[in-house]
Amino acid sequence: ETGVTQTPRHLVMGMTNKKSLKCEQHLGHNAMYWYKQSAKKPLELMFVYSLEERVENNSVPSRFSPECPNSSHLFLHLHTLQPEDSALYLCASSQDYRSRGEQYFGPGTRLTVT
Amino acid sequence: AQSVTQLDSQVPVFEEAPVELRCNYSSSVSVYLFWYVQYPNQGLQLLLKYLSGSTLVKGINGFEAEFNKSQTSFHLRKPSVHISDTAEYFCAANPNQGGKLIFGQGTELSVKP
Numbered sequence: 001e002t003g004v005t006q007t008p009r010h011l012v013m014g015m016t017n018k019k020s021l022k023c024e025q026h027l028g029h030n031a032m033y034w035y036k037q038s039a040k041k042p043l044e045l046m047f048v049y050s051l052e053e054r055v056e057n058n059s060v061p062s063r064f065s066p067e068c069p070n071s072s073h074l075f076l077h078l079h080t081l082q083p084e085d086s087a088l089y090l091c092a093s094s095q096d097y098r099s100r101g102e103q104y105f106g107p108g109t110r111l112t113v114t
Numbered sequence: 115a116q117s118v119t120q121l122d123s124q125v126p127v128f129e130e131a132p133v134e135l136r137c138n139y140s141s142s143v144s145v146y147l148f149w150y151v152q153y154p155n156q157g158l159q160l161l162l163k164y165l166s167g168s169t170l171v172k173g174i175n176g177f178e179a180e181f182n183k184s185q186t187s188f189h190l191r192k193p194s195v196h197i198s199d200t201a202e203y204f205c206a207a208n209p210n211q212g213g214k215l216i217f218g219q220g221t222e223l224s225v226k227p
Contacts, residue, residue: 004157031213042118043204043217056214090157097213100146100165105157 002026004106006091012112013081021076021109023091029104031097032074034066037088037108049074050097081113116140116209120218128226129197135190135221137205146208147188148215149179153201161203164188175199200225 004025013019025032034046048056049068063085065077074091088110092103121136139145146165150158162173169181179190188205205218 006157033213040219042219045214048213050213055212092158094213100208100210100213102148102160102163103213103215105150105159107155107157110155 004091004093004104006089006106006109008109009107010110010112012114013078014114015081015083017081018077018079020078021089021091021111023074023076023106025072025074025091025093025104025106027093027095027104029093029095030071031094032068032071033092033094033103034074034076035090035092037090043090047076048097055097078111081111083113086111086113116207116216118205118207118216118218120203120205120221122221123219124222124224126224126226127195130194132193133191133195133199133223135203135205135223137188137190137218139186139188139205139207139209139216144210147179147181148206148208149173149177149188149190150204150206151175151201152204152220158204161190195223195225197225197227199223 007022031050036044046060047066052068067075088108090108091106094103117140119138127133148163149161152158162171164171164181172178177192202220202222204220206215
């Protein structure tokens with residue numbers, strides 16, 4: 001595997017379910033990001049981890065819970081979601097959070113909440 | 115607050131025609147700028163970036179962009195597009211706030227035969 005991978009690619013869940021999205025980067029980067037991409041809206045930054053420490057938490061509802069066990073893996077735990085949470089969830093990584101360099105994106109998980 | 119504006123939500127163009135996708139950003143002392151492309155059902159792929167130096171930046175797939183500080187613009191251009199360039203294009207800025215990227219709303223480029 002190369003680059004940034006995300007699993008699953010598609011997920012349908014009910015509002016009472018609990019599920020997790022997984023992201024893995026094979027680039028040796030120190031920073032990882034979760035974005036939400038909804039139709040006709042700019043990408044929304046949700047969370048940022050630098051060296052496994054959360055450095056950004058942009059007013060995201062508590063039904064989204066991130067976890068970064070090491071610098072290569074990032075999870076997004078989901079519970080009691082709402083239909084408006086249906087979106088494409090993108091994971092990204094960059095060399096260092098402070099270096100301001102480019103971010104590398106995974107293919108995303110298409111989430112549908114029913 | 116810092117912002118990035120992509121002036122066109124959709125740009126239809128015929129194959130082999132030139133194209134320009136417009137991007138303006140709110141001014142900052144030191145801003146890094148990026149263009150990303152997103153093909154259907156895929157993540158974002160970096161096309162090119164401006165960090166410093168020459169204001170004309172060349173990227174992949176024949177795209178280039180010009181950083182214009184006085185007009186706070188970073189427009190993306192290609193002299194001759196292909197059907198395969200059909201995708202959504204995102205302009206993004208890093209205005210000296212760590213790794214946080216600010217994205218524009220995206221421009222959907224549709225190349226017709």
